[in-house]
Amino acid sequence: MRPVFGFIAGLLFGLGLIVSGMADPAKVLNFLDLFGTWDPSLAFVMGGATTTAFIGYRLVLRRPSPVLGTEYDIPATSGIDRNLIAGSALFGLGWGIGGFCPGPALTALPLGAPGTLLFVPAMLIGLWLGARAGTLSFSSRKTEP
C-alpha cells in the first residue's frame, strides 16, 4: 500500500508542476527577473500550494497518527544556524543560474532536454556531497526542514 500511494502522491505532485508551468525553467527564471521579462505565475503556484497545505495539515494533524505509518515525523528544530542560511544561499544561486529546483528538474528529466540531462546528475552528486558535509559539521542533527 505504501509504495502505491507514494507513487500516486508523486504523480499528483509532478502533474501539479506541469499544469502550473513550473516544469519550464524559462517561467521560473522570468519570475526571478523582476526588471526584465517578469512573469508573476510562480507566486500563484506558491500561494495555491502553501494555502492548501496550511489548511490540509491542520485537518490531517487532528488524527493521532498517519494512516499508513506509526507517527508524524515533523522537524522539531527551530534554531536558525549557519548551515541553513549558507545552504539556502547556495541553493538560491544555483536556482537563479539554471531555473531548476529539485522537483521540476526531476519531473523534466524524461523530456530529455540537454540542459536537464546535465543538471540532474550534478544535482544528485551535490545532494550526496551536501548530506555528507552536513553530517560532518553538525553530527546527529536531523536533516529535514
Next chain:
Amino acid sequence: METNAITPFTPLASLGGGVMIGLSAVMVMALFGRIAGIAGITRGTLGAILPGAGGRDGRDWRATFLLGLLAAPVLVTVAGGGVPQTVPEAPLPMILAGLLVGVGTALGSGCTSGHGVCGLARLSRRSFAAVGTFMVVAFATVFVLRHALGAA
C-alpha cells in the same frame, strides 16, 4: 544565460497546479506523516543506495514517489498534451547550477517544496529564513546574469 524567452502569465493554471502540489503534500503528511520535500525525498532514496546520503527510513514510499514525478510528463505526453519548456543549454552553467542546488538543499535541509510549500504551511521559523534567503539570492543572481553583466 540566453533563455530570455517571454513566458505568458498564467494565474489560473498556476494556482490550480499549486493546489495539486499542496494536495500531494497533504497526502504525504496524512499517509506517511512526513514533509513532502523533493530534495529530502531524493536524498532519502539516495541514502538507500549510497553511504552517507542520510535518511534511510521510509524508502518504500520515497522511491515510488520519485517514480510518480518521473511518470507525470510521460503520462501527459501519452495523453496527447505537451509540456512546453525552454531549458538553458550552456553545459558548464547547468552542471554548476545542479551541483549548487544539490549541495545547497542538502546543507540547508530543504528546497522550494520542503521549506517553501511545507515549511511555510507549518509556519516554521527555519523555513521562513530559508525561503527568504534563497529567494533574495535567486533574484540577485538573475539580476546580475541578465542585467548587470548584460548577458542578453
